[in-house]
Amino acid sequence: MFKFFYSLLDVLLPRYCYGCKQVLVLGEKVLCSNCFVELSRTMNHFNKNNDLVNNISINFPIKHAVAFINYDTNSLSSHLIHKFKYNDDIIIGKYLTNLFCNELKDKVWIKEIDYVIALPLHRIRKATRGYNQSEIIAKEIGKRFNIEHRTDCVKRIKYNKSQTKMSKEGRWKNVENIFALRNASLLEGKHILLVDDLVTTGASLNSCIKTLSTIKDIQISVLVLGKTII
Ligand SMILES: [Zn+2]
Incomplete structure (x- = not known):
């Protein structure tokens, strides 16, 4: 019927x-x-010591880091992520997240996560865009694996320029100390999954991880939908 x-x-x-x-x-x-x-998949969830883990463990040792697809210029992957990020095509973000969840569902570590946390946008950028694309991914993962999605623990406190046209050095400088903690005690001793839509240089993720790493006994894993070759 x-x-x-x-x-x-x-x-x-x-x-x-x-x-x-x-x-x-x-x-x-x-x-x-x-x-x-x-769709060009990274398949890096089969390799615990992949290049993404190494790239984002600069300030703190990350437990697991996984990316779903390779973000190559002019590829289908970049077209999809761009539409999700800038064109309100939320259905794409949910679709890609669910495909990735299918591939991660047998991983023991994902079931050990206490909270899913999206890389925050500054409130002005979120208001302009209408949504935080990373929160959409985090929410889907939370639903799929029955993990609580928290939005009250880390905040972006600086509104900085878009990084797309910056040099690598400029990007790292641009994201220094841009995050702050709230309710940090809630994350003490917890294993969190930090979620972002796209990792390019890894500068923003590393900055957020540095801020989170000050929390007592925290463990951090990272999930992103797309990644460039880093
Ligand atoms: Zn087609």
Whole structure:
């Protein structure tokens, strides 16, 4: 009955692939099966000592760090993440997060996480954009693995310029001391999963991790949807 209803809906209101723009068929969501196969996955959740862990453990040893897809310029992955980040296409963020959760569901460490925390945006940027894309990812992970999603423990206190056109050195300088803790005692002795949409230089994540690392006995793991080659 439901199958008939959705088939009818697809005829009346066709949905299109975000990759190749072809009409999606029943069972396909966001991407058609061809584009789905084309997504360039990092597969770094199979390697505990991957390049992402090394890149973001500069100030504090990270337990686990995983990224879902490679963000290469002009690729399908970068097109999807860009649309999610800047075009209000929240459905893409939820879709990619759920695909990644399917791949992580058998990992023991993910079940040991106490809280999921999104890398915060400054309140002015969040108001301008209308949402924090990392919070959407964090919320989906929380729902999927039944982990509490906290938004009351870390805050972005400096509103700084967009980093997209900055040099690597400029980016690191730009994000120094931009985060502050609130209710830090809630995170004492806890294993948290810090979530971001995209890691490029790792500057913002490292800055946030440095701030969180001052909390007694905290353990930190990191999940991002996309990563560039770092
Ligand atoms: Zn397609």
